[in-house]
Amino acid sequence: MVRLGLGKELREAREQGRSGKRLEALRAWFRAQDPSEHLEKVFKLAGLKYAVMTNIPFDPQEAKHWFQAPGEAPKFISSRLKPALRVDPLFAGNWAGVGAALRLASYEETLEGCYKYIKDWVRRMKPVYLMASTPAGFTYKKGKKRDANGNATPSANDLIEAVVMRVAREDKLPIAIKVGALRGANPALKSGGDSVEVADLSFIRELCTAYPTVKLLVTVLSTVNQHELCVLSRKFGNLHIYGCWWFCNNPSIIDQTTRMRLEMLGTAFTCQHSDARVLDQLVYKWRHSRDVVARVLADQYRKLLSSEWELCESDVEKDVGLLFGGSYEAFMQK
Numbered sequence: 001m002v003r004l005g006l007g008k009e010l011r012e013a014r015e016q017g018r019s020g021k022r023l024e025a026l027r028a029w030f031r032a033q034d035p036s037e038h039l040e041k042v043f044k045l046a047g048l049k050y051a052v053m054t055n056i057p058f059d060p061q062e063a064k065h066w067f068q069a070p071g072e073a074p075k076f077i078s079s080r081l082k083p084a085l086r087v088d089p090l091f092a093g094n095w096a097g098v099g100a101a102l103r104l105a106s107y108e109e110t111l112e113g114c115y116k117y118i119k120d121w122v123r124r125m126k127p128v129y130l131m132a133s134t135p136a137g138f139t140y141k142k143g144k145k146r147d148a149n150g151n152a153t154p155s156a157n158d159l160i161e162a163v164v165m166r167v168a169r170e171d172k173l174p175i176a177i178k179v180g181a182l183r184g185a186n187p188a189l190k191s192g193g194d195s196v197e198v199a200d201l202s203f204i205r206e207l208c209t210a211y212p213t214v215k216l217l218v219t220v221l222s223t224v225n226q227h228e229l230c231v232l233s234r235k236f237g238n239l240h241i242y243g244c245w246w247f248c249n250n251p252s253i254i255d256q257t258t259r260m261r262l263e264m265l266g267t268a269f270t271c272q273h274s275d276a277r278v279l280d281q282l283v284y285k286w287r288h289s290r291d292v293v294a295r296v297l298a299d300q301y302r303k304l305l306s307s308e309w310e311l312c313e314s315d316v317e318k319d320v321g322l323l324f325g326g327s328y329e330a331f332m333q334k
Contacts, residue, residue: 036078039279043080046282047290049325050079051274052128056086057121058101066124084176085127087118090164091177092135093156111154111162118167128332129174129217130164136182140203165207168214174332175214177204178245180221196247198224201232208236215331219243219273226257230264240331241265243273249285254292262300267322293323 030038043051057063077083089097099109107113140157154162168175185195204218217240220229226248233239241261244254254272261269272289276282297319301311322330 039078039080042279042282046286048080048274048282048286050082051276051282052082052084054086054131055083055125055127056088057117057125058086058089058097060101060104083125083127084129084131085118085121085125086131087164088132090114090159091132091138091156093154093159095153095159098159111158114154114159115163115166118163119171122167122171122173127173129176130168131176131178132164133178133181134199134203136197137200138179138203139200140206165211165214169211174217176217176219176242178219178221179204180225181246196221198222201225201228204229204232204239205236208232208239212238214238215240217242217328217331219245221245221247223248223253223257226260230261233265233269240269240328242270242328243275244271244289245273245275249275249289251288251292254289255296258293258296259299262296267319268327269323270325270328271323297323 043049055062055066057066089101098114102109102113102117105117107117138156140160164175167173179201180196180199182195182197184193186193199220199222201220204216207214207216215238218229219242220226229241233241244257248254248257258271261271271293272286274282274285276285297316301316304311318326
């Protein structure tokens with residue numbers, strides 16, 4: 001990060017680390033930065049046009065910021081950042097959490113009340129898409145579950161069908177789904193104890209089949225699931241693969257995953273996505289991703305040239321543009 005030009009002061013802060021004051025110096029440097037200017041600097045260093053955020057209406061601390069000006073996005077949001085509406089509790093079937101949010105916002109604690117709640121957030125936030133990470137062992141099945149008192153409560157399936165898919169169809173919103181995280185595998189590590197599972201992707205097939213007009217953007221955390229996801233993407237025009245998420249953000253895994261996707265999908269996928277919990281992560285993540293993808297493409301072009309295929313600079317520019325956002329934007333517009 002320092003070598004890429006984030007400032008003389010930050011380099012000095014790094015040097016102070018040798019005397020045991022590194023963390024304090026780094027925090028002081030970041031506190032001194034103007035947020036808007038720093039964001040713009042990071043985006044330029046990372047070579048990005050924009051990023052899509054993940055915004056959670058079920059979190060009161062975050063939700064309150066969207067009420068600064070009725071009908072308008074909060075003033076602090078840069079044009080570099082586009083909103084996405086997270087609906088994780090609906091995919092998890094967490095009716096207790098959903099009900100609490102509905103009560104707090106004075107909505108009926110019913111499926112219809114939840115639908116109205118999400119619809120109002122779509123109008124308020126104007127998201128690029130809906131988004132969710134699926135819980136461990138997620139399946140898509142019909143039926144209701146019972147609470148501790150034996151009363152019927154909406155299941156994840158009920159919430160997906162009566163709220164998520166209904167809103168997606170009515171507002172023509174794609175749904176981005178992240179699959180394969182195993183939360184709290186080691187509780188002793190708290191938020192750092194999450195792991196990975198090989199997921200059952202049959203629900204992706206079922207959603208693509210049942211809702212052919214709803215576009216799904218999907219990424220998976222396990223390398224074991226990558227091949228099946230590629231096959232599904234070949235079979236369903238409403239499915240788009242994106243990124244090398246989290247534990248798949250290792251250069252060796254980016255390499256093998258990108259090679260497989262190119263062989264099976266051509267350029268009809270998005271090779272990487274930001275997935276940054278801290279803004280500055282954008283700088284190193286996109287730098288190493290570009291390096292890996294460049295090597296993969298070079299190997300593919302060598303094969304084409306050895307078969308006497310004529311390759312032009314414009315062909316390379318087109319392919320790179322598609323892999324780094326062009327295919328995604330075309331998929332979103334179709």
